[in-house]
Structures are given as structure tokens and as C-alpha cells.
Amino acid sequence: ESSSGRLFLHPTSHLIHHDCLRDGPAQARLARGKVERLPAFTVEVVGHFARPLCPEHLHSLLRPGDVVVIELPQRMNGGRTCRWETLMEIRRLTAESGARLHMDGARLFEAKPFYGRDVREICALFDSVYISWYKGFGGMAGALLAASDSLISLAADWRSRLGGGLFTFTPQWLDAREQLRCHLGSFTQRFLRLQELVEAMTAEPALSLFLRFEPPAPESCLIHVYLKGSEDMLQAAHDGVLNALGLKLWNRLRGVGYPASFCDDDEEAQSEAGECYFEFNMGPANAQIPISTFLEGW
Amino acid sequence: ESSSGRLFLHPTSHLIHHDCLRDGPAQARLARGKVERLPAFTVEVVGHFARPLCPEHLHSLLRPGDVVVIELPQRMNGGRTCRWETLMEIRRLTAESGARLHMDGARLFEAKPFYGRDVREICALFDSVYISWYKGFGGMAGALLAASDSLISLAADWRSRLGGGLFTFTPQWLDAREQLRCHLGSFTQRFLRLQELVEAMTAEPALSLFLRFEPPAPESCLIHVYLKGSEDMLQAAHDGVLNALGLKLWNRLRGVGYPASFCDDDEEAQSEAGECYFEFNMGPANAQIPISTFLEGW
Structure with missing residues (x-):
């Protein structure tokens, strides 16, 4: 105005x-x-x-x-x-x-x-x-x-x-x-569900070797999941799980993520080396999947 | 680019x-x-x-x-x-x-x-x-x-x-x-129909006393119709026809129209005094109405 x-x-x-x-x-x-x-x-x-x-x-x-x-x-x-x-x-x-x-x-x-x-x-x-x-x-x-x-x-x-x-x-x-x-009416239940999922996955010692959440605890029904490894290697592992168990862990890897220092003047800043991330939304369909199924996939 | x-x-x-x-x-x-x-x-x-x-x-x-x-x-x-x-x-x-x-x-x-x-x-x-x-x-x-x-x-x-x-x-x-x-496939037929309608209305001596087309002959399936009179007076006449014959002559009077000299620097230029216009589209529905019905309404 x-x-x-x-x-x-x-x-x-x-x-x-x-x-x-x-x-x-x-x-x-x-x-x-x-x-x-x-x-x-x-x-x-x-x-x-x-x-x-x-x-x-x-x-x-x-x-x-x-x-x-x-x-x-x-x-x-x-x-x-x-x-x-x-x-x-x-x-x-x-x-x-x-x-x-x-x-x-x-x-x-x-x-x-x-x-x-x-x-x-x-x-x-x-x-x-x-x-x-x-x-x-x-x-x-x-x-x-x-x-x-x-x-x-x-x-x-x-x-x-x-x-x-x-x-x-x-x-x-x-x-x-x-x-x-x-x-x-579904958003509170979705948020609680995402909290529960993040807690369960964070509590798994084997997972914490290669997986972390940004932010570490959910602040909405959406969270980013960072994985150690190159995009090719992670995608191959993803396809392996899909073939063996019929479980799809993500829709799309989004690359290495934004550098944390993006707002600063150092344009060459990089995110953590050797990581890729994907976005996880706790939508109505994901909220129907038991936590045990998520853990089985991972 | x-x-x-x-x-x-x-x-x-x-x-x-x-x-x-x-x-x-x-x-x-x-x-x-x-x-x-x-x-x-x-x-x-x-x-x-x-x-x-x-x-x-x-x-x-x-x-x-x-x-x-x-x-x-x-x-x-x-x-x-x-x-x-x-x-x-x-x-x-x-x-x-x-x-x-x-x-x-x-x-x-x-x-x-x-x-x-x-x-x-x-x-x-x-x-x-x-x-x-x-x-x-x-x-x-x-x-x-x-x-x-x-x-x-x-x-x-x-x-x-x-x-x-x-x-x-x-x-x-x-x-x-x-x-x-x-x-x-309908546009040529619509254009011919609008030409026919404009010719028929222009040929009516009684109509030419208070009605003119811009442009005088159609150059597309759309034309502007200018009427002599104030907006109130013309709207009252329109409603009279609608009541008497059930015919609607226009959807909306659009006012006095743009001054022909709009592109020049004289911002106070006016269109022809004492006229209002409406837009007439020869769409699929109008193209089904006999020319005689248009003439009856006018």
C-alpha cells in the first residue's frame, strides 16, 4: 500500500x-x-x-x-x-x-x-x-x-x-x-503423529548413524530429513527397500540442501558435506501408516 | 526477454x-x-x-x-x-x-x-x-x-x-x-451473422436516428453500439422493451465510451455528447436469434 x-x-x-x-x-x-x-x-x-x-x-x-x-x-x-x-x-x-x-x-x-x-x-x-x-x-x-x-x-x-x-x-x-x-480438524493429530515418529526414529541407534532431522524436533506437520551419502547411493538403497519390502521411504531427494549461511555474503558456503535431504509431510495418508512400518522400512 | x-x-x-x-x-x-x-x-x-x-x-x-x-x-x-x-x-x-x-x-x-x-x-x-x-x-x-x-x-x-x-x-x-x-468451426458463421445484423439495422431509417455502430461495419464478431440519450433514459427504454416483449437488448450499458482522442495529451477530450454505448458479441447464443427478432426489439 x-x-x-x-x-x-x-x-x-x-x-x-x-x-x-x-x-x-x-x-x-x-x-x-x-x-x-x-x-x-x-x-x-x-x-x-x-x-x-x-x-x-x-x-x-x-x-x-x-x-x-x-x-x-x-x-x-x-x-x-x-x-x-x-x-x-x-x-x-x-x-x-x-x-x-x-x-x-x-x-x-x-x-x-x-x-x-x-x-x-x-x-x-x-x-x-x-x-x-x-x-x-x-x-x-x-x-x-x-x-x-x-x-x-x-x-x-x-x-x-x-x-x-x-x-x-x-x-x-x-x-x-x-x-x-x-x-x-486433522492437524493436531498429524502434528502429534510426526512428533511420535521423530522420537521413535531418533531413539533407534542404528538410524542415528546416517539420519538426522531438521529441526531436531518438529515445529509443524512438516520436517526435513538429512541422510549421509551421495544422491546416487541413497537412491539405490531406496530402490532396494522398495523392491524388498514394497515401502517407499521418500518421494524425491531434494539435493544437498541450502547452505546454513545463505543469508551471509559467502555464496560458496555449503551444507554439511556428504548429505542429502528430503521433505517429509505428515499428511492425511502418512498419518494412517503405523510407526512400526516406518521403522521396518528404515 | x-x-x-x-x-x-x-x-x-x-x-x-x-x-x-x-x-x-x-x-x-x-x-x-x-x-x-x-x-x-x-x-x-x-x-x-x-x-x-x-x-x-x-x-x-x-x-x-x-x-x-x-x-x-x-x-x-x-x-x-x-x-x-x-x-x-x-x-x-x-x-x-x-x-x-x-x-x-x-x-x-x-x-x-x-x-x-x-x-x-x-x-x-x-x-x-x-x-x-x-x-x-x-x-x-x-x-x-x-x-x-x-x-x-x-x-x-x-x-x-x-x-x-x-x-x-x-x-x-x-x-x-x-x-x-x-x-x-463456428466463427465464420458468427461473423457473417453479425454483418447481416448490422446491415439490417443500418438500413432501418427509424433506427439510424438514435443508433450507430463502431466501426460502421464489423471487423470481427464483436462491435460497439452507440445510442443517443442519457444512461437513465436509455435504461428506462430498455426495461420498457423487456417488459412489453420479453426481449433484452443489451446486458449492460458501458457509459459514454472512451474519448477518440485518448492517446493525445488532451485529457479532457470527450466522446460524442449525449451518447452511451454497449458491447455486442455475436456468440453462439446470439447467433441463434432470428434477425427479425432483433428488429422487433428495436
């Missing part, structure tokens, strides 16, 4: 990693170049890749018209999620400085059990909130923006101007309503 | 009138202000509102990296369409100067009968072509971009970056295939 304000983004933000399915350090470098070409915004990247945004990162930086974006949870570093006290402190900082606070809450419902609070209470800390229908809800496509009337109207204008408007979103809307009806 | 090039747009272009359903001189002024905020493009508006783009408008202006956009047909001035010779001359000018030629062919199939040529032959004059599925094809939403692999790839990146990507376009794609199957 303000043409003079700056946009404060965490290095994990999807506004940087808009095509985040191409992973690895090469993608990180590419994304950093491209974010400078986002129209009409001055982008400031703040914070460290491995941790959620902290109030200290913003201290004495904010001015009226600025916008702080918090991705909740942060997909690119394993679903990490700001603590409630952190959110309240960032809300206080933005309000005092005349800045605004936007939630990229594509997976907000997957982070809700981490807080144990109603989504209304979480959203009330933000000036605007974005929620996706095709992540944890499993919808076909589309998203929801909740904001003031004036911001919604401006966003609609810009969506049209930038080529994002469709003549109708009826199929997406019908599908989103149905997914909301089916899945709204 | 070039970051240094300029974008040459006709004053009727949908890239200017992106929210073209808010009509009238106020909208024209608004649109002119907003086009300056399109990201990453330097926009040059060339040509006159009431006429299609002419080669003279571009002469000695073009440089390598520039892009000329031709809307075919031009909705905002009543579906006017460049002559074939004009297209060929503009193609020659752009090729010689190293510029590129893009067709905003949202309604290309509605202009095809005007040329009496295959769409392949028309499209072959352009470097890239955009076609809409929800205009003459009557689809739900969505569009098609035909271009080189490198431009398609760049467009896909930017669609994602600017917020226009959906996780899937499957419903739109299925619907577009079905509309293509149903309507591909």
Missing part, C-alpha cells in the same frame, strides 16, 4: 524461493539474484537461514510504510516456526514503528498445533494473512488473502495487472470448501 | 485497460496513470484510439529489443482489426529493426473470418501469440501463450514470481479442450 516502504524478508521466504523446488546452493544463488527484480519493492533480507526471524534482526531498522513478512512455518529450513513470544515481540516492534506485519501462512494450519492456539488468535497479530489450499489441506490449487478492504482491493488490482487474475476461480473455490470440511 | 527494450502499445491495448470493464473517460485517465507502473517495461503509447495501429506510427522508432504489441481485434474501439497488408508491413518493420511482434489475440478467432485466412497464417507473422479461452470460445477461464521455448520458460518463471501461477490448471485445460471441440 505504501510505495516508499521496504519489504523485510527472511532468507527462507518463499518470496525469495518462489521456484523453491529447484533446491541446493545453486538455486540459492539464483534466487538471490532474482529477488532484486521483484517489482515495486525494495527487499531487505534479514535473519539467519537456520533459525526463524528474531526481533533483534529488526531492531531499530523499521520505518513507517515498511512491511515485515513472516513465513509460518518456514518450509525451506524444515518447517521451523517462530515462538509465540517472538511473534508478540515482532508485532510490538512493527506496531511501534508504523510498519506492517504480513503472514505468509501457506502452511499456517500445519503450524497451529505447535502453538496450541486458535488460528484466530495467531492471525490477530498480523495485518494481513495468506493461506494456501493446496498444501496441508490437499486442495487442487489456490489461496486465500485476509486483509483490510483497501488492501484486498489493491491486491485484486495488482493480481489483474500482473497477469494473475482468472475470469473465475469457481473450481478452486468449490474444492477448497470441500478440503476445509474434510481436513480442518 | 530483453531488459532494455521498450513496449509499444496502442492506446486501446488491454495492457493499458487491464480493468477495462470500468469504462469512460475517467477510466481512461486512470489507466494511463497505472500503465506507468507496469514492472520492468518502458511503455510507449503509439497510434490513435479510433483506428488500428498503422506502420507510420512505428516508422523509424524501433530498435533491437523493442516489442510491438498488436491487439487483434481491438476490443476497446469496437473490435477494429488491422488490415492484412498492415500486418505484413508492421512485420517487415519489426524484423528489419530487430524488434519483436507480439499478438494479444485474446479474440483472434473472432477476427479470423475478417481475414478469410487460416489462423496459422496469421500467427506466422508474430513472434509470440496469446489466445484467451473465455472470450469467443466461452470457456471458464485461462489462456494460451505460443512462443519460442525460451520465451515460454521465461514467462512461466515470471508468472510464478508475480503471483499468477496455480498449482494446477487442470480444470481450465479440460474445459478449454471441450470449448475448442464445440466452437472452433
Whole structure:
């Protein structure tokens, strides 16, 4: 809404990693170049890749018209999620400085059990909130923006101007309503299930030799799993398990992961040597699989 | 694809009138202000509102990296369409100067009968072509971009970056295939039907006292109809006909229309005093109505 304000983004933000399915350090470098070409915004990247945004990162930086974006949870570093006290402190900082606070809450419902609070209470800390229908809800496509009337109207204008408007979103809307009806109540159970799975796998001494979780304990219904070995070797082992037991351990290895120091100036920084990661979502289907089956596969 | 090039747009272009359903001189002024905020493009508006783009408008202006956009047909001035010779001359000018030629062919199939040529032959004059599925094809939403692999790839990146990507376009794609199957062969018949209707209405002396067409003869399956009178008075007459005969003469009056001099610097220019216009599309449903029924309504 303000043409003079700056946009404060965490290095994990999807506004940087808009095509985040191409992973690895090469993608990180590419994304950093491209974010400078986002129209009409001055982008400031703040914070460290491995941790959620902290109030200290913003201290004495904010001015009226600025916008702080918090991705909740942060997909690119394993679903990490700001603590409630952190959110309240960032809300206080933005309000005092005349800045605004936007939630990229594509997976907000997957982070809700981490807080144990109603989504209304979480959203009330933000000036605007974005929620996706095709992540944890499993919808076909589309998203929801909740904001003031004036911001919604401006966003609609810009969506049209930038080529994002469709003549109708009826199929997406019908599908989103149905997914909301089916899945709204399932997120707490999924989060508990992921906690249980991570605890069980971490407790296995044989597994801990080659497998670790980022973050070490889930902060949402999504987590990253790092494995020791080259992509070829790991994929061969995966195919062996699939043939022997009919169990598929992951959909896709995503490469070596982002360097933890991505936000710093050292572009050559690498993630831990000799590791690859995959993303694990505790969706409705995974939540039906007994923990013993996961352990058998591994 | 070039970051240094300029974008040459006709004053009727949908890239200017992106929210073209808010009509009238106020909208024209608004649109002119907003086009300056399109990201990453330097926009040059060339040509006159009431006429299609002419080669003279571009002469000695073009440089390598520039892009000329031709809307075919031009909705905002009543579906006017460049002559074939004009297209060929503009193609020659752009090729010689190293510029590129893009067709905003949202309604290309509605202009095809005007040329009496295959769409392949028309499209072959352009470097890239955009076609809409929800205009003459009557689809739900969505569009098609035909271009080189490198431009398609760049467009896909930017669609994602600017917020226009959906996780899937499957419903739109299925619907577009079905509309293509149903309507591909109907455009010539629709164009002939609109010519017939315009001739019949123009030949009625009583009608010519208060009604005129822009352009005077159809150049596509779409035309603008201008009526003498104020919006209130015309709407009252419309409702009278609807009550008496059950015939609906238009869906919506769109206001006084754009000033013919919109491309010039005189922002206060007005369209003809005391007129309002509506848009008439010869779609599949209108094409089923006998000419005598139209004349009875009027």
C-alpha cells in the first residue's frame, strides 16, 4: 500500500524461493539474484537461514510504510516456526514503528498445533494473512488473502495487472470448501503423529548413524530429513527397500540442501558435506501408516 | 526477454485497460496513470484510439529489443482489426529493426473470418501469440501463450514470481479442450451473422436516428453500439422493451465510451455528447436469434 516502504524478508521466504523446488546452493544463488527484480519493492533480507526471524534482526531498522513478512512455518529450513513470544515481540516492534506485519501462512494450519492456539488468535497479530489450499489441506490449487478492504482491493488490482487474475476461480473455490470440511480438524493429530515418529526414529541407534532431522524436533506437520551419502547411493538403497519390502521411504531427494549461511555474503558456503535431504509431510495418508512400518522400512 | 527494450502499445491495448470493464473517460485517465507502473517495461503509447495501429506510427522508432504489441481485434474501439497488408508491413518493420511482434489475440478467432485466412497464417507473422479461452470460445477461464521455448520458460518463471501461477490448471485445460471441440468451426458463421445484423439495422431509417455502430461495419464478431440519450433514459427504454416483449437488448450499458482522442495529451477530450454505448458479441447464443427478432426489439 505504501510505495516508499521496504519489504523485510527472511532468507527462507518463499518470496525469495518462489521456484523453491529447484533446491541446493545453486538455486540459492539464483534466487538471490532474482529477488532484486521483484517489482515495486525494495527487499531487505534479514535473519539467519537456520533459525526463524528474531526481533533483534529488526531492531531499530523499521520505518513507517515498511512491511515485515513472516513465513509460518518456514518450509525451506524444515518447517521451523517462530515462538509465540517472538511473534508478540515482532508485532510490538512493527506496531511501534508504523510498519506492517504480513503472514505468509501457506502452511499456517500445519503450524497451529505447535502453538496450541486458535488460528484466530495467531492471525490477530498480523495485518494481513495468506493461506494456501493446496498444501496441508490437499486442495487442487489456490489461496486465500485476509486483509483490510483497501488492501484486498489493491491486491485484486495488482493480481489483474500482473497477469494473475482468472475470469473465475469457481473450481478452486468449490474444492477448497470441500478440503476445509474434510481436513480442518486433522492437524493436531498429524502434528502429534510426526512428533511420535521423530522420537521413535531418533531413539533407534542404528538410524542415528546416517539420519538426522531438521529441526531436531518438529515445529509443524512438516520436517526435513538429512541422510549421509551421495544422491546416487541413497537412491539405490531406496530402490532396494522398495523392491524388498514394497515401502517407499521418500518421494524425491531434494539435493544437498541450502547452505546454513545463505543469508551471509559467502555464496560458496555449503551444507554439511556428504548429505542429502528430503521433505517429509505428515499428511492425511502418512498419518494412517503405523510407526512400526516406518521403522521396518528404515 | 530483453531488459532494455521498450513496449509499444496502442492506446486501446488491454495492457493499458487491464480493468477495462470500468469504462469512460475517467477510466481512461486512470489507466494511463497505472500503465506507468507496469514492472520492468518502458511503455510507449503509439497510434490513435479510433483506428488500428498503422506502420507510420512505428516508422523509424524501433530498435533491437523493442516489442510491438498488436491487439487483434481491438476490443476497446469496437473490435477494429488491422488490415492484412498492415500486418505484413508492421512485420517487415519489426524484423528489419530487430524488434519483436507480439499478438494479444485474446479474440483472434473472432477476427479470423475478417481475414478469410487460416489462423496459422496469421500467427506466422508474430513472434509470440496469446489466445484467451473465455472470450469467443466461452470457456471458464485461462489462456494460451505460443512462443519460442525460451520465451515460454521465461514467462512461466515470471508468472510464478508475480503471483499468477496455480498449482494446477487442470480444470481450465479440460474445459478449454471441450470449448475448442464445440466452437472452433463456428466463427465464420458468427461473423457473417453479425454483418447481416448490422446491415439490417443500418438500413432501418427509424433506427439510424438514435443508433450507430463502431466501426460502421464489423471487423470481427464483436462491435460497439452507440445510442443517443442519457444512461437513465436509455435504461428506462430498455426495461420498457423487456417488459412489453420479453426481449433484452443489451446486458449492460458501458457509459459514454472512451474519448477518440485518448492517446493525445488532451485529457479532457470527450466522446460524442449525449451518447452511451454497449458491447455486442455475436456468440453462439446470439447467433441463434432470428434477425427479425432483433428488429422487433428495436
